[in-house]
Amino acid sequence: EPEVTQTPSHQVTQMGQEVILRCVPISNHLYFYWYRQILGQKVEFLVSFYNNEISEKSEIFDDQFSVERPDGSNFTLKIRSTKLEDSAMYFCASSSSGGFGKTQYFGPGTRLLVL
Amino acid sequence: AQSVTQLGSHVSVSEGALVLLRCNYSSSVPPYLFWYVQYPNQGLQLLLKYTSAATLVKGINGFEAEFKKSETSFHLTKPSAHMSDAAEYFCAVSGSKDSSYKLIFGSGTRLLVRP
Numbered sequence: 001e002p003e004v005t006q007t008p009s010h011q012v013t014q015m016g017q018e019v020i021l022r023c024v025p026i027s028n029h030l031y032f033y034w035y036r037q038i039l040g041q042k043v044e045f046l047v048s049f050y051n052n053e054i055s056e057k058s059e060i061f062d063d064q065f066s067v068e069r070p071d072g073s074n075f076t077l078k079i080r081s082t083k084l085e086d087s088a089m090y091f092c093a094s095s096s097s098g099g100f101g102k103t104q105y106f107g108p109g110t111r112l113l114v115l
Numbered sequence: 116a117q118s119v120t121q122l123g124s125h126v127s128v129s130e131g132a133l134v135l136l137r138c139n140y141s142s143s144v145p146p147y148l149f150w151y152v153q154y155p156n157q158g159l160q161l162l163l164k165y166t167s168a169a170t171l172v173k174g175i176n177g178f179e180a181e182f183k184k185s186e187t188s189f190h191l192t193k194p195s196a197h198m199s200d201a202a203e204y205f206c207a208v209s210g211s212k213d214s215s216y217k218l219i220f221g222s223g224t225r226l227l228v229r230p
Contacts, residue, residue, distance in 0.1 A: 004158070031216065043159070043205060043220040056217060091158060100210040101147045101166030104218060106159040 002026040004107035006092050012113045013082055021077045021110045023092030032075045033093040033104060034067065036060070043091065049075065050098070082114045117142045117208050121221035129229045134193040136224045138180075138206030141187065148189040149207040149218065150180055159205065165189060176200070201228045 005024045013019050025032050034046040048055040049067055057065075066078045075094075079086055089111050093104040122137040140146055147166050151159040163174025170182040180191045189206060203225045207218040 033217065035218075035220075042222045043207075043218075045217040045219065048217055058217075093159075095216070098216055100216055101164065102216065103149075103161050103164065104216075105161075106151070108156075108158040 006107035010111045023075045025094030029094035031095045035091045036088040038088045087114045119221035127227040134196045136191040138189045147210045151205045153203045
């Protein structure tokens with residue numbers, strides 16, 4: 001069964017450093033998402049992406065964040081200058097098409113720790 | 116704005132007992148509702164979803180949920196708990212016309228199954 005994959009599974013970085021989190025969505029999917037979960041808190045929406053454009057972004061997704069689909073398979077989240085509060089589990093998700101009832105398939109997550 | 120409330124951050128049941136995980140939603144438009152499960156060190160896996168068809172929705176692993184508009188609820192049940200059901204369960208909503216299909220999650224309920 002096709003899966004969403006994410007690399008790395010864990011990343012430790014120093015405050016102020018740039019990090020890139022990578023995701024490979026399911027191959028024929030068209031909609032891509034990033035969510036994050038700070039330890040002990042809710043899973044929160046960050047950004048959605050379709051047709052090489054951001055469809056929606058949350059208040060969390062400020063100028064320090066960017067997303068890119070550099071080729072036909074990868075979907076990346078970049079944090080330009082990490083802060084302590086960026087420490088969280090980051091989940092990538094994809095869906096085959098738009099629509100409010102469409103299932104979003106989640107990857108296993110990247111645990112980011114900012115020191 | 117849409118929101119989801121999950122009553123009980125932790126629920127403990129005996130193996131073989133009924134599982135009931137509560138979810139109430141708030142939405143100004145007909146909602147689409149989802150239950151996801153997260154096993155330790157894994158991503159979010161869809162259990163079931165409500166998309167305005169049948170109000171009683173059956174999912175994987177013997178789980179089901181009933182959409183009750185009058186109560187704004189979408190509680191998750193399973194007649195007989197297995198040890199393997201121990202995980203964290205998230206209720207989520209989507210469907211706002213101003214949204215890009217993002218999911219809005221509840222805070223999660225951790226299910227513990229006692230032998």
